[in-house]
Amino acid sequence: MSEQQGISIIMVNTEEVPGKSITKTLGVVSGSTVRAKHAGKDILAGFKNIVGGELSAYTELLGESRDEAVQRMLQEAVGRGANAVVNVRMATSAITPGASEILAYGTAVIVE
Amino acid sequence: MEVWQIFVAIGLFFAAIGIAAALFSPLAWIYSALFSRRKHRKLLSDLRDRIDLTLEKYGRDPLTNKKNPTFGEGISEAIYIQSNYVLGPGWFNQFIAFYHSLIGGNIKAYDDVLTLARQSCLQSLRDQASEGGFDEVINVRLETARISALTQGSKQNRYIEIFAYGTAVKYS
Numbered sequence: 001m002s003e004q005q006g007i008s009i010i011m012v013n014t015e016e017v018p019g020k021s022i023t024k025t026l027g028v029v030s031g032s033t034v035r036a037k038h039a040g041k042d043i044l045a046g047f048k049n050i051v052g053g054e055l056s057a058y059t060e061l062l063g064e065s066r067d068e069a070v071q072r073m074l075q076e077a078v079g080r081g082a083n084a085v086v087n088v089r090m091a092t093s094a095i096t097p098g099a100s101e102i103l104a105y106g107t108a109v110i111v112e
Numbered sequence: 113m114e115v116w117q118i119f120v121a122i123g124l125f126f127a128a129i130g131i132a133a134a135l136f137s138p139l140a141w142i143y144s145a146l147f148s149r150r151k152h153r154k155l156l157s158d159l160r161d162r163i164d165l166t167l168e169k170y171g172r173d174p175l176t177n178k179k180n181p182t183f184g185e186g187i188s189e190a191i192y193i194q195s196n197y198v199l200g201p202g203w204f205n206q207f208i209a210f211y212h213s214l215i216g217g218n219i220k221a222y223d224d225v226l227t228l229a230r231q232s233c234l235q236s237l238r239d240q241a242s243e244g245g246f247d248e249v250i251n252v253r254l255e256t257a258r259i260s261a262l263t264q265g266s267k268q269n270r271y272i273e274i275f276a277y278g279t280a281v282k283y284s
Contacts, residue, residue, distance in 0.1 A: 011192045012279040014179055014251045019187030019284075045200065045271075050140045051148045052202025052225060053155065054232075055271060058259065059198045062273060066194060088192060090277060092257035100259050 007074040010084035010111065017084055020111040026080045030105035031072025034095065035065045062102070066090065069104040082108035141203055148202040152224045159232055166238045174241055175234060177252045181281055188284035193249065194277040195236035198259070199229040201272065226272070230254060233276040241280045252278035 010017055041057040048055055070088075077085045088106035095101050167173060181187060201209070205221045212219045233254070241249050255275045 010190065012190050012251075013192055013253070013277055014190075014279050018181055018190045018250075018279070018281050049200030049271070050144045050203050051151055052144070052200045052205060053151060054229075055198045055200045058271060058273070059196055062196050062198060062259075062275075066196070066275075070192075088277075090194075090255065090275065092255065092259075092273065092275065094257070094259050100257070 006071050007078055009074060009078065009082070011070070011074065011088055011106070012084075012086055013088045013106075015087050017086060017109075017111050020084075022084075022086070022109045022111050024110040026077075026082050026108040026110065028105060029073050029076040029080065029082075029085065029108045030103060031069045031074075031076065032101060032103040033065050033068045033072065034099055034101045035061060036099040062092075062100070065100075065102045066104070069102045073104045073106060077106075077108040080108050082110055084109050084111045141207075144203040148204045149221070149224065152202075152228055156224060156228045156231075159228065159235060163231065163235055163238075166235070166242060169242065174238055174247070175249045175252050175278065177250075177278075179251055181248055181250055181283075183283065186284040187281050189246075189282040191244070191246070191280050192277065193237055193240045193280050194275070195233050195240070196273060196275045197229045197233050197236075199225055199272045199274065201225050201270070206270070226274075229272065229274040230276075233274050237276055237278055244280060245282065246280035247283045249278040249280045252276060 010020075012018070016022060045055045045057050069090075073088075074085065085106040086109055088104060091103045091105075093101050093103075176182065201222065202225070205225060208221045209219050234252070237249055237252065253276070257273045257275070259271050259273055
């Protein structure tokens with residue numbers, strides 16, 4: 001899940017990139033995505049929940065959504081000419097039953 | 113065959129489906145009550161073994177939620193890693209939680225499942241770090257969110273999502 005297939009610039013969730021120094025700050029960038037699983041997998045997950053444990057269909061779904069949100073954030077950062085995103089944070093909210101929104105945001109910077 | 117016999121057959125067929133649907137819920141509930149905690153305990157003890165193995169390999173816990181690396185040496189690589197885990201608490205635990213919400217008190221049944229979810233998220237971070245050859249994971253954060261299913265009535269199923277992320281660093 002940690003590999004970024006599309007854009008790969010430096011991305012960390014610390015305030016500074018360890019071992020490098022920030023020369024310019026380019027403002028907050030963010031990316032979000034809303035996804036839902038199809039009903040069949042919902043029902044299967046419902047059966048799995050009788051006993052409990054990991055619901056891998058949902059784990060997969062949310063992992064994919066996070067990767068996509070991160071990709072959108074990185075796209076915005078690249079558009080601003082940044083070569084790193086620092087202080088990345090994630091937020092999740094259930095907007096309607098069956099769908100949740102994933103938001104990734106961070107600060108686009110130029111590092112040396 | 114008379115016409116009324118066909119109608120009776122169709123009626124019996126639907127009656128059988130109705131009875132099966134009515135029996136399913138209590139049977140599933142009993143199954144959950146018998147096996148749910150056992151399953152969670154087993155998963156948890158498996159996970160503890162895996163955690164011990166990783167800790168042995170590193171000689172310390174590679175995860176920390178400090179902002180700066182522990183050793184002030186130069187750092188050659190830093191990368192963002194994340195992991196998530198969606199947890200179904202099980203019908204029996206949901207019932208116990210509901211029962212406890214009437215009388216109050218500590219819901220012990222949920223402790224096991226939440227510990228399981230958090231620890232397996234953290235263990236997944238450790239695994240990713242050791243696979244990539246990283247020395248430490250700094251600024252680890254944990255988040256919890258509740259998600260609900262679309263099809264089963266939203267009252268019935270409340271899934272919990274645990275999400276952990278951090279920055280893996282490699283010392284030069």
